[in-house]
Amino acid sequence: MKIRASDGSRLRRINLAATLRALRGEPAVGLTELAARAELSRPTVEGLVEDLLGLGWVSEVPPESGRMGRPRRLFRFRAEAGHVLGIDVGSSGARAVVCDLNGEVRGRSTVRAEASFGREKRLAGMRSAAHEALSYAGVPAAHVMAVCVGTTGVVTATGTVRLCVSLPDWTGLDLAAEAGRDFDAPVLVENDCNLAALAERWVGVAQHADDVVFVLSGTRTGAGMLIRGELHRGGRGAAGEIGALPLVGWHRAPSHLAAFPGLPPSAPAGEVAGLVFAAARSGDPAARWAVEQFAHDLAEGIAALVLSVDPDLVVLGGGVSRSADVLMEPLRRHLDPLCLEPPALAISGLGDQAVVTGAVRHALNHVDARLYDVDAPLPASSRPGP
Incomplete structure (x- = not known):
C-alpha cells in the first residue's frame, strides 16, 4: 500500500x-x-x-x-480560549448563560416577558438576555464559538420552529436566522424538553443513565428522550410529542388544576399549579382531588413513552417538580399499573435552569465536534493566549 x-x-x-x-x-x-x-x-x-x-x-x-x-x-x-452561549426562550421570558469550554459559567442573565408578548418583543428579550450575559462575562460576541437556543415547539434541523402551540406566532419562525444576526458562530436551535434531557445527563439526576425520558410539565407537558446517551429527535424533530395524541391525557391535565375552586380570579396561568399544589399540601380536599386527576392524566402519557422506549430513568421536571412531595404518590399509583414494570422515576433538581443548561451542553458538543474532527484542520482559538 x-x-x-x-x-x-x-x-x-x-x-x-x-x-x-x-x-x-x-x-x-x-x-x-x-x-x-x-x-x-x-x-x-x-x-x-x-x-x-x-x-x-x-x-x-x-x-x-x-x-x-x-x-x-x-x-x-485554555478553557477561556473560547466560549459558548446557551439561551432558553419561552412564554415567561428568556435566560442566557455564557460558559467557557470546560462548562464553567462566566455570565448569566434573565429577562422577563409576559405571555401576551408578540414575536418581536420576545425576540428583543432574547437578544437582551444574551448581550447582558456576554457583557457580564466580559466576552465579545466575536469570541463565541457556538450558540444554542432552546424553545418550546417542534423544531426543524435547520432551526425553524415548525409548530408551537403555546406561542402560536412562533410557528414558522426561523429562530436560527434571528439569533444568528448577532453572531458569526454557528447557531443551533433545539426543543426545550430535548435540551433539559441533555442537562440531566450532564449534571443532573440522569448522569448514570443511557436511555432517559425527560418529562417537562407546567402550564403544558412535553418530553425529550436520550437513547444510548444520544439525543433522539426523530426524522422531523417531533420525537416525544406524545401530548399531541388526544388518547393520552396530557392535553387536558392542566384543566384539572385550573378548575380548582380555591384559585384567585386573576391568578396568572404560570402560578396556577403552585397554588393548587400548595392547597393540596395543606389538606384542601378539592385541591387534592385536582392533583389526583392531574396525576392520572400525566401518568397516561408517561406510560406510553415508557412502553415505547423502556428507559433506564424517567425524570420529571418543570414547574410541577417543585411539588414532588404532593405529586409523586398519586403519580406512582396511577403510573405503575399502566407499565409492564414500574419505571425508575426521579425529580429534576435543575429547576428553571434545566433548559438553558442543556443549551450550553449542546453548544459545547458542537465545539467539541470541531476540535476533534480529524478530517478538518484544527481551528485557532477565538481568544489567543498571551
Whole structure:
C-alpha cells in the first residue's frame, strides 16, 4: 500500500485531537504524563504541544516551586480560549448563560416577558438576555464559538420552529436566522424538553443513565428522550410529542388544576399549579382531588413513552417538580399499573435552569465536534493566549 502525503497530515491531526482530549478538564500536566495519557511518545507530544500553543488552545504555566534541578514544563488546556452561549426562550421570558469550554459559567442573565408578548418583543428579550450575559462575562460576541437556543415547539434541523402551540406566532419562525444576526458562530436551535434531557445527563439526576425520558410539565407537558446517551429527535424533530395524541391525557391535565375552586380570579396561568399544589399540601380536599386527576392524566402519557422506549430513568421536571412531595404518590399509583414494570422515576433538581443548561451542553458538543474532527484542520482559538 502506498502512503500518500496527506496521510501524515491526518495522523498529526489525530494526534492533536488525542493530546487535546488528554489535557481537557485536567490540571496542569508535564510532557511525560501527557504523553502517557495520550498514548503517544514524548517527542511526538512535545511537538504537538508547540502547535497547540501557537493555535492558542494550550498555555504553559509557571514551573513548580521548591523542586531540585531543572523544572519540568507544565501545560494546561485554555478553557477561556473560547466560549459558548446557551439561551432558553419561552412564554415567561428568556435566560442566557455564557460558559467557557470546560462548562464553567462566566455570565448569566434573565429577562422577563409576559405571555401576551408578540414575536418581536420576545425576540428583543432574547437578544437582551444574551448581550447582558456576554457583557457580564466580559466576552465579545466575536469570541463565541457556538450558540444554542432552546424553545418550546417542534423544531426543524435547520432551526425553524415548525409548530408551537403555546406561542402560536412562533410557528414558522426561523429562530436560527434571528439569533444568528448577532453572531458569526454557528447557531443551533433545539426543543426545550430535548435540551433539559441533555442537562440531566450532564449534571443532573440522569448522569448514570443511557436511555432517559425527560418529562417537562407546567402550564403544558412535553418530553425529550436520550437513547444510548444520544439525543433522539426523530426524522422531523417531533420525537416525544406524545401530548399531541388526544388518547393520552396530557392535553387536558392542566384543566384539572385550573378548575380548582380555591384559585384567585386573576391568578396568572404560570402560578396556577403552585397554588393548587400548595392547597393540596395543606389538606384542601378539592385541591387534592385536582392533583389526583392531574396525576392520572400525566401518568397516561408517561406510560406510553415508557412502553415505547423502556428507559433506564424517567425524570420529571418543570414547574410541577417543585411539588414532588404532593405529586409523586398519586403519580406512582396511577403510573405503575399502566407499565409492564414500574419505571425508575426521579425529580429534576435543575429547576428553571434545566433548559438553558442543556443549551450550553449542546453548544459545547458542537465545539467539541470541531476540535476533534480529524478530517478538518484544527481551528485557532477565538481568544489567543498571551
